[in-house]
Amino acid sequence: MKIRAPRGTNDLLPQDTAKWQYLEDKMREVFTCYNYQEIRTPIFEVTDLFRRGIGEATDIVEKEMYTFSDKGDRSITLRPEGTASVMRSFLENKTYGQAQPTKYFYAGPMFRYERPQAGRYRQFHQIGVEALGADNPAIDAEIIALGIQFLTELELEELEVHLNSVGCPECRKNYREKLRDYFKQYLGELCSDCQDRYERNPLRILDCKADRRQEFMEDAPKIYEELCTECDQHFNQVQQYLDLLEIDYMLDARLVRGLDYYTKTAFEVIYKGLGAQDTIFGGGRYDGLAQEIDGRDIPGIGFAMGVERILLTLKEQGIELPIDQSMDLFITTIGEEAEQAAFKYLYSLRQAGLKVEMDYLGRSVKGQMKCADRNNANYSIILGGDELNKGVATIRNMKSGEQVEIKLDNLVQEMKKRIE
RNA sequence: GUGGGUGUAGCUCAGUUGGUUAGAGCGCAGGAUUGUGGCUCCUGAGGUCGUGGGUUCAAAUCCCAUCAUCCACCCCA
Numbered sequence: 001m002k003i004r005a006p007r008g009t010n011d012l013l014p015q016d017t018a019k020w021q022y023l024e025d026k027m028r029e030v031f032t033c034y035n036y037q038e039i040r041t042p043i044f045e046v047t048d049l050f051r052r053g054i055g056e057a058t059d060i061v062e063k064e065m066y067t068f069s070d071k072g073d074r075s076i077t078l079r080p081e082g083t084a085s086v087m088r089s090f091l092e093n094k095t096y097g098q099a100q101p102t103k104y105f106y107a108g109p110m111f112r113y114e115r116p117q118a119g120r121y122r123q124f125h126q127i128g129v130e131a132l133g134a135d136n137p138a139i140d141a142e143i144i145a146l147g148i149q150f151l152t153e154l155e156l157e158e159l160e161v162h163l164n165s166v167g168c169p170e171c172r173k174n175y176r177e178k179l180r181d182y183f184k185q186y187l188g189e190l191c192s193d194c195q196d197r198y199e200r201n202p203l204r205i206l207d208c209k210a211d212r213r214q215e216f217m218e219d220a221p222k223i224y225e226e227l228c229t230e231c232d233q234h235f236n237q238v239q240q241y242l243d244l245l246e247i248d249y250m251l252d253a254r255l256v257r258g259l260d261y262y263t264k265t266a267f268e269v270i271y272k273g274l275g276a277q278d279t280i281f282g283g284g285r286y287d288g289l290a291q292e293i294d295g296r297d298i299p300g301i302g303f304a305m306g307v308e309r310i311l312l313t314l315k316e317q318g319i320e321l322p323i324d325q326s327m328d329l330f331i332t333t334i335g336e337e338a339e340q341a342a343f344k345y346l347y348s349l350r351q352a353g354l355k356v357e358m359d360y361l362g363r364s365v366k367g368q369m370k371c372a373d374r375n376n377a378n379y380s381i382i383l384g385g386d387e388l389n390k391g392v393a394t395i396r397n398m399k400s401g402e403q404v405e406i407k408l409d410n411l412v413q414e415m416k417k418r419i420e
Numbered sequence: 421g422u423g424g425g426u427g428u429a430g431c432u433c434a435g436u437u438g439g440u441u442a443g444a445g446c447g448c449a450g451g452a453u454u455g456u457g458g459c460u461c462c463u464g465a466g467g468u469c470g471u472g473g474g475u476u477c478a479a480a481u482c483c484c485a486u487c488a489u490c491c492a493c494c495c496c497a
Contacts (some may be wrong), residue, residue, distance in 0.1 A: 004488075059495050110497075117491065126497055281496060306497030334455055365455050373457040384455055398457070
């Protein structure tokens with residue numbers, strides 16, 4: 001087999017898709033309660049959207065985008081995340097003209113050119129929500145609550161909510177200076193990456209894994225202690241709302257979001273058992289994004305959740321999703337005449353809404369019964385010459401082993417009665 | 421992009437200091453039971469040993485390259 005799925009991509013086979021469908025059903029159920037509605041945006045966009053929205057200097061834009069020219073010589077990029085597209089759609093469709101806020105959710109594939117690793121793929125899937133047009137801190141808390149409720153309904157445990165505020169461009173500028181002042185004296189002790197970061201983006205020094213253990217990290221100025229009055233107030237109110245909902249969280253001054261558009265609230269929900277990539281969902285407020293795209297001043301907040309990471313966490317915690325893979329009925333036949341008759345009943349039963357299967361490989365009766373068992377059939381029908389002559393079918397309850405004959409004329413009705 | 425581990429049957433893995441027809445368990449197919457699944461027993465099918473090159477009388481085994489995969493860094497979902 002020479003042709004394989006491209007690196008970092010995965011086939012989802014039926015045993016997987018059943019789980020994915022369960023997650024998506026649960027997503028719709030929970031998010032709808034919070035009055036979020038589904039939006040579907042294109043999987044590719046004009047490259048400029050991401051350059052401007054996510055930020056020219058970010059890793060995503062610098063080295064992780066799947067970008068190509070289409071036949072019309074337009075630069076196109078497979079979306080590396082969902083927020084920029086949702087904001088683009090919001091602006092393009094002038095949705096701000098409707099009653100606000102606008103609350104959306106979405107689910108779908110994202111693409112980033114990275115080396116695959118546990119919990120990281122080149123095509124991965126996110127479930128995301130975005131609330132646009134409201135800067136009320138209650139929305140920030142609502143978004144976190146929604147994510148936590150979703151994961152809790154999947155029975156996930158030991159989730160940590162990390163909370164920070166990255167302030168507005170004003171407080172960030174001041175803070176950046178404070179950080180530089182602080183790290184100046186330790187510059188020689190920082191790793192080489194961080195020496196670069198010192199100039200380019202000192203905030204990133206805070207979550208460097210190499211330098212994490214250094215003692216002076218403890219005493220580095222915390223951004224949430226350096227916020228301007230407005231940002232500080234917002235941050236406090238988010239916490240109050242979370243307290244009100246009794247959602248546990250920990251302040252984490254090291255939580256720095258990589259994308260340019262983030263302002264104020266930043267959060268991450270992590271599960272420590274996942275390995276290096278332990279964030280299940282992360283997000284925050286992006287009051288500056290709309291301006292980057294369209295010059296309009298529209299606040300927004302959202303998060304993105306990694307579907308593969310949810311699945312990993314479920315596996316790690318030994319949680320089996322309640323998925324029913326059984327089928328109602330398996331038809332076993334003996335002889336060609338019976339096979340033809342069965343094919344017709346198969347159709348009728350399926351039209352009646354039953355999940356029914358028969359053998360197509362000419363297996364022995366024993367083989368067919370085995371097949372019925374493998375398919376988790378609740379009942380099997382045995383249809384042979386004897387039955388056809390008498391105008392009946394033998395119905396076997398696969399759990400109890402009990403068998404009865406019923407008239408073929410009543411087959412569909414009788415089966416429906418049993419299945420209900 | 422950088423570093424390390426691993427590639428043998430559909431799956432999980434054995435395979436001695438290089439030595440002749442490459443094994444096991446599970447799964448799959450058939451039979452024991454002339455028309456009845458799960459348990460048991462028997463039988464069978466299935467492998468260019470990731471790929472290419474090299475060393476050697478001889479390579480799954482040693483060397484080189486390459487690809488894939490896993491893990492970690494960077495960064496993020």
